[in-house]
Amino acid sequence: MLKVLKESIELAGLPEEVYTYLSKPDRILTVKIPVRMDNGKLVVFEGYRVQHNNALGPYKGGIRFHPEVTLDTDIALATGMTLKNSLAGIPYGGGKGAVKVNPKQLSQKELEQLSRGYARAIAPIIGPEKDIPAPDVNTNPQIMIWMVDEFSKLKGYNVPGVFTAKPPELWGNPVRMYSTGFGAVVTAKEAAEKWLGGFEGKTISIHGFGNAGQWAAYWASKWGAKIIAVSDTSGTVYDPNGIDVELAMKVKNETRKVTNYPKGEKIPDPNAPLFVEADILMPSAIENVITEENVDKVKAKLIVEPANGPV
Incomplete structure (x- = not known):
């Protein structure tokens, strides 16, 4: 900083x-x-x-x-x-x-x-x-x-x-509960319309599925994007066909583990969403998850940051 x-x-x-x-x-x-x-x-x-x-x-x-x-x-x-x-x-x-x-x-x-x-x-x-x-x-x-x-x-x-x-x-x-995620998606939508030709239909990977990550996924899906990866400390859920965000939120909040989501591929590494093929990456957990050592592995075209200083 x-x-x-x-x-x-x-x-x-x-x-x-x-x-x-x-x-x-x-x-x-x-x-x-x-x-x-x-x-x-x-x-x-x-x-x-x-x-x-x-x-x-x-x-x-x-x-x-x-x-x-x-x-x-x-x-x-x-x-x-x-x-x-x-x-x-x-x-x-x-x-x-x-x-x-x-x-x-x-x-x-x-x-x-x-x-x-x-x-x-x-x-x-x-x-x-x-x-x-x-x-x-x-x-x-x-x-x-x-x-x-x-x-x-x-x-x-x-x-x-x-x-x-x-x-x-x-x-x-x-509105305070969802304001961080909502604001991040507003930013992502504006950026996607400028640099990716639009927001609807774009694939999004979300690292961290706490408050910010959950609501970012919720609003992004409501506005037509496809959430293909989410993670918490238990691991990652990956589904290129799209994750049912409201079901994932329900599972996470009831069981405290998003990997109890009943569909998709389960990956043990919580950092997997950082490196999947996606149009937009939204790091939503903690700071310094994308560094000089791993940035070359990031495949997303656009990074939008709900978290504090993730890059």
């Missing part, structure tokens, strides 16, 4: 001091989150909240729960949020949060404890006018409302604006 930042500042002809200023975040908070597991054992998880820059407004950025997160990754993602919000003309700064954990190994009770503990730990530095977190990888509206509830208890009154992407029944925006 710092390389991108430096190159962008040089291309814009801005003074080097702009890079010096933006290359470091305003604040880094590292927290510990003790959780009493179902077996009675106490486990302490590590978490972060990085506040990069708030020149344009409150810090804004998601919270991810992932076993491979690092502080360096969180800083890079927070920097990216500053750049994205400013380029889009949105009056927010950049922030990012994370907890080093595999949430798939937690029970619902343990996950709630972790979510509430993280909200308590970062509560002193967030708020509707200071820093507004949101979901990211492996977090969702349920986790957001646990965090809103915990923050509100600390304040002594309801503060629904402190986190976005809450359930619609509890102060949430009903």
Whole structure:
């Protein structure tokens, strides 16, 4: 991310001091989150909240729960949020949060404890006018409302604006759940019409079938494209004749594994969608999945990025 930042500042002809200023975040908070597991054992998880820059407004950025997160990754993602919000003309700064954990190994009770503990730990530095977190990888509206509830208890009154992407029944925006995937498909459609002669009938491969990937697949199929590959950590589903997206979403959300989808070829490698023959590739999982080492294997004519910094 710092390389991108430096190159962008040089291309814009801005003074080097702009890079010096933006290359470091305003604040880094590292927290510990003790959780009493179902077996009675106490486990302490590590978490972060990085506040990069708030020149344009409150810090804004998601919270991810992932076993491979690092502080360096969180800083890079927070920097990216500053750049994205400013380029889009949105009056927010950049922030990012994370907890080093595999949430798939937690029970619902343990996950709630972790979510509430993280909200308590970062509560002193967030708020509707200071820093507004949101979901990211492996977090969702349920986790957001646990965090809103915990923050509100600390304040002594309801503060629904402190986190976005809450359930619609509890102060949430009903379109927030699918907005990332929808926006990515709008971009893909515009790009395909300019460079591929149209969007309808084009084949799409989707790497990552979480929130962004699922809704990207949903809207792309609704607008006439054919989804031929999707993946999650369990592996890849590949079907050149087209995947039934709504069925795949149902299977994923009920079983937590898209490879339980009853049709198509199952490939053990979750990264297989990056390299299949497709008109459009939509990396929708995590950053840095397409690198100098593997880019020559990518066969898609167009890459559209629902994920943060996948290339």
